[in-house]
Amino acid sequence: MTAPLALIGNTPLLRLTNLVEGLANGVELYAKAEWYNLGGSVKDRPALWMIRDGERRGLLRPGVRIADATSGNTGIAYATIGAALGYGVTLALPANASPERLRTLRALGAELILTDPAEGMDRAITTIRALVAHAPEGYFYPDQYSNPANPQAHYETTAPEIWSQTGGKVSHFVAALGTSGTFMGTVRRLRELKPHLRAVAVQPDSPYHALEGVKHMASTQLVPAIYDPGMPDGVSEISSEEAFATARHLARHAGLLVGISAAANVAAALHIARELREGVVVTILCDSASRYLSERFWAVEDNVAGAGI
């Protein structure tokens, strides 16, 4: 017997080494299949940690609702865990969030406040902050961009899982920056275990990009408080087109339907793996493609075998 929340963490580490030609014999490539989490994405980890931290600090109690602004996986994670633990969830998000997401959130019983699409996430954030400020006793506002429990989840789960699943051989860790929680928490712990670990942050090639959940740190007005720009050893810039091509390649040549940020991570990890003579490169498959199947890029034919890879 398994309690639903026990399905968060301990995700499989998939071997991707055979996916690509041209890797040196001593190089291996692995990725954490984060869609195995209960809510279907890597965001279950920080959401559960922030919720448990809120309970411990007395901010989240029976009758208090979880409230945040998120159009993506974090909202689904809150709604999933909130339902499992008996907390109501109120989310503000732009009205142009995809129909799949709105339906998923509603199916999980979340209360949605839809905001003006033209004003983007900023309007959703100010809306939820106003709601919480008006009735602070009624809401718990995790604020994933500033909450240390977000990277702590990866420090305590993602990093030790990677360490044990690679038998301590991990030499390179590659992950996109959104809130930066995955990168910060995982790298902090892995560096304690292996001081020479090389950590590469994945970034879009432009502030205008299609890598959902990924933040262009060089241009954003809202740098997450949990982000330490001194943490990455390097940055790998991936175009949206390369992420799309990699997503199609993973689907058509490996049977792996992954989301766009996961595909960007694999694209960056491949660039790094190709430059190595030996090493164990690990990246994160943040979620599956199921939340992006209405995107146009799946329909593109790649004429060249292995295009994008």
Added chain:
Amino acid sequence: MAVTITIPTALRQYAAGKATVVLEADNVGALLRGLVEQHPTLGKHLFGEDGRLRSFVNVYVGDEDIRYLAGEATPLQAGETVSIIPAIAGGTR
């Protein structure tokens, strides 16, 4: 004819910080190329190496996505507003 084009927050740093630019153009392609002529660093963010609009760039004439109109050939009337909107619902946070 004079048409207003609105620029999303993410791209304003390449357009001298402007939220809107007014340009003379008969169709969407000419308008976007006119915009890039005024602000050359915008070019690689909107157009690929093949010179075509990048596949995920969303351009609307009024409330209509140009993909469902005539793409870059979509004609423009004086006074119309063309918007480049974020590629991801929810914007850039």
